[in-house]
Amino acid sequence: MAEGLRERKKRETRQRISDIATGLFLERGFVTVTIADVAEAADVSVNTVYNYFPAKEDLFFDRSEGVVDRLSRWVRARDVGESAAAAVLRELRDEVEAVSPRVGLIEGYDRFMKVIHEAPPLRSRLWAIQQEVQDKLKATLREETGAADDDPMPTLIAGQLNWLHQTVMGTIARAMVAGRDRDEVSRETLVLLDEMEGLLSEKVLNYAVRGAP
Known part of the structure; x- marks a missing residue:
């Protein structure tokens, strides 16, 4: 049960970061937005973003x-x-x-x-x-x-x-x-x-x- 909740929370966090990043990219452009910008907007650390998305391109092409x-x-x-x-x-x-x-x-x-x-x-x-x-x-x-x-x-x-x-x-x-x-x-x-x-x-x-x- 606990393992299932942790996995669901990870999926939700990953999706939230991706959605926030996509919004920033559409608003400001891909080159302008940094991983730090995404982390700040998502209220997570830069390392957390990289844990889910090894490269910035992965954030845009999440699906x-x-x-x-x-x-x-x-x-x-x-x-x-x-x-x-x-x-x-x-x-x-x-x-x-x-x-x-x-x-x-x-x-x-x-x-x-x-x-x-x-x-x-x-x-x-x-x-x-x-x-x-x-x-x-x-x-x-x-x-x-x-x-x-x-x-x-x-x-x-x-x-x-x-x-x-x-x-x-x-x-x-x-x-x-x-x-x-x-x-x-x-x-x-x-x-x-x-x-x-x-x-x-x-x-x-x-x-x-x-x-x-």
């Missing part, structure tokens, strides 16, 4: 773990008879159609992206996260298909599926930064998804089809 695992999670959860590409396309369409904040369809997203564009360390971290997404997906595809270590297909397919994801995310980000209506952006992105699917080969569309258990 990156869910993003890194997103495509792999979708592929692992694909239905019987569904390929990896079909699962990713279906999930992307569902998120876009639902005008989900998870794909950037949220008011204020322009402020979030502005902070990234103005801070080279954040741009570098975002690129690294995007690469992690592809590497994680490649490993998942290799595991799901039982492909040999020297089989290039998991790498090639992961690149194609990551292209779908990054194109959608980038298109939405640019539109939201431009102040576009999110419902309108959602409709246009669904059309874009159809066009991108039309560019994929049969080999990509039929890779890693889940068989019956």
Whole structure:
């Protein structure tokens, strides 16, 4: 019981620090705000902040773990008879159609992206996260298909599926930064998804089809 309470308190403290830091970054910019500023605003020590977040970039991309695992999670959860590409396309369409904040369809997203564009360390971290997404997906595809270590297909397919994801995310980000209506952006992105699917080969569309258990 006591252990559970301690863990919950740690999670709550971590989340509070992250929320306060995000507010400061959006208000003042990433480069201007220091770890000391975050610690003071959160009423904790600098060491406490570093215990939860080894780098300042971790404070801004606090939820990156869910993003890194997103495509792999979708592929692992694909239905019987569904390929990896079909699962990713279906999930992307569902998120876009639902005008989900998870794909950037949220008011204020322009402020979030502005902070990234103005801070080279954040741009570098975002690129690294995007690469992690592809590497994680490649490993998942290799595991799901039982492909040999020297089989290039998991790498090639992961690149194609990551292209779908990054194109959608980038298109939405640019539109939201431009102040576009999110419902309108959602409709246009669904059309874009159809066009991108039309560019994929049969080999990509039929890779890693889940068989019956």
